[in-house]
Amino acid sequence: MTDANNRRAAATIMLQGTASDVGKSLLATAICRILKQDGIKAAPFKSQNMSLNSYVTPDGKEIGRAQGMQADACGIAATTDMNPILLKPKQDMAAQVVVHGKPFADMSARDYRERYLPEAEQIVKAALARLRDEYEAVVLEGAGSPAEVNLKDRDIVNMRLAGWADAPVLLVADIDRGGVFASIVGTMDILEPEERDRVRGVIINKFRGDVSLLTPGLEWLERKIGKPVLGVVPYLDDLQLEDEDGASLDSKGYRKKAATGQELDIAILRLPRLSNFTDFDPLLQEPGVNVRYVRDAREWGEPDVVIVPGSKNATEDLLFLRNTGLESLLLRHIEEGGRATGICAGYQMMGRRLLDPDLVESDLPEVAGMNLFPMETTYAKDKKTERVIGTVAAGFGAVSPGAEIQGYEIHMGRTDFLEPVLQPFLVQSSRLTGEQAPYQRYHPYQPFHPDGAISEDGRLWGTYVHGIFHNDRFRHDWLNEVRQGNGLAPSDRITAFGRLRELSFDRLADHVRLHLDMEAVYRIMNGGERE
Missing domain, CATH: 3.40.50.300 (P-loop containing nucleotide triphosphate hydrolases)
Structure with a gap:
């Protein structure tokens, strides 16, 4: 032709x-x-494409994860022309319509079609x-x-x-x-x-x-x-290789915890509107690590680490955790010295409040958070999507300060701290403080943009950065920190996840x-x- x-x-x-x-x-x-x-x-x-598992292009736009993966298979940079329209379900009959990588509108199925x-x-x-x-x-x-x-x-x-x-x-x-x-x-x-x-x-x-x-x-x-x-x-x-749809989690073969107890047990909370679950694919390839998704209290077990993942609707998924008793189990786990991590919406849930004055996420203008960090998140119609590069701000155990991190952000909320905190989790070099970074009042990190928060003992941390576990050295050191905390011998093997993906x-x-x-x-x- x-x-x-x-x-x-x-x-x-x-x-x-x-x-x-x-x-x-x-x-x-x-x-x-x-x-x-x-x-x-x-x-x-x-x-x-209809998916909550998205991919951020090099120019900071959002497309379906499958087309991003296919571009990688072709050996080319992904662009929004490869998936010009992305539908991200927010509720049973409504979705956010993303056009050429940027949010266009929230629409019902009927309005979108007609x-x-x-x-x-x-x-x-x-x-x-x-x-x-x-x-x-x-x-x-x-x-x-x-x-x-x-x-x-x-x-x-x-x-x-x-x-x-x-x-x-x-x-x-x-x-x-x-x-x-x-x-x-x-x-x-x-x-x-x-x-x-x-x-x-x-x-x-x-x-x-x-x-x-x-x-x-x-x-x-x-x-x-x-x-x-x-x-x-x-x-x-x-x-x-990553999956496009959360339904695939039902068929994934997760390793079972060894009877000797020599494996780490990582529980990821399976939220109803779970997004970007490919964040955790590298953990599945780590020897000596058992990864499982938990959707109700009966599946809780005795996790070494609990991860609160990303969500397309943080407010409703937080209420899901509260109503199912999973939030209570998580808080008890932390009180007893357990480790927990929040990624993006999961990090937002760790604050004191989720504020939604324009009803962007749900029909609730305010919902109490888990109160694990002194912060609040306010939702707005603008959406942040970008690739980020940064370093770990302060070391904890086996994770050294200055460790390099690469990943991406996709979120609609802005997080502000209400009182001084010990330290941010990351310092990003991809953005300047001209955007009024949330730590600006309490931290002297200039001219970088701080991200996330971490407790003094390093057992609790959260970040906006998706793909953080795709950083091989960070993932290796963090897992060794958890191993050492559990009295297990550290691993000397670094799994090269990117190489596994190419193979x-x-x-x-x-x-x-x-x-x-x-x-x-x-x-x-x-x-x-x-x-």
């Missing part, structure tokens, strides 16, 4: 699914990596056109299923998008959940004739077992739908290349042969 200037636009391929969570994101990631391995300059694209989708269509088309002008190939990912008949007339993420992109479609189905043949045949039957024509092949994903036993079914399927099965991709365990991209790509007919995929991409 060529544009008005006779310059060839990027080739396209699109993955759509028979349902949500069939593995579209990971298969798209694999194809992105394969294209990179084969020397093709490729980019990912998902027009509209009033905003026509405008969103133009935003999506423009973003896709820019990508096709810059790259040699674009790997598109759909959402949910293209067979949702009640949504098709204003679709901007499945078959209508495929038409705008002139993209051939590969239909992905999950055999692990059962009913794979019915889901494929049913999807194809619901599609309009021109939509069925756009489907060029089928991928059966998450297979477990002997593929030869599946052969009669595959032959029947190809005759039934008139499309080839391009691959049966076996389930791949233990990938160090996982290649492992995923090699796995998919082995089980997917990539020569056929290359031929299908916009009808062109691989050059």
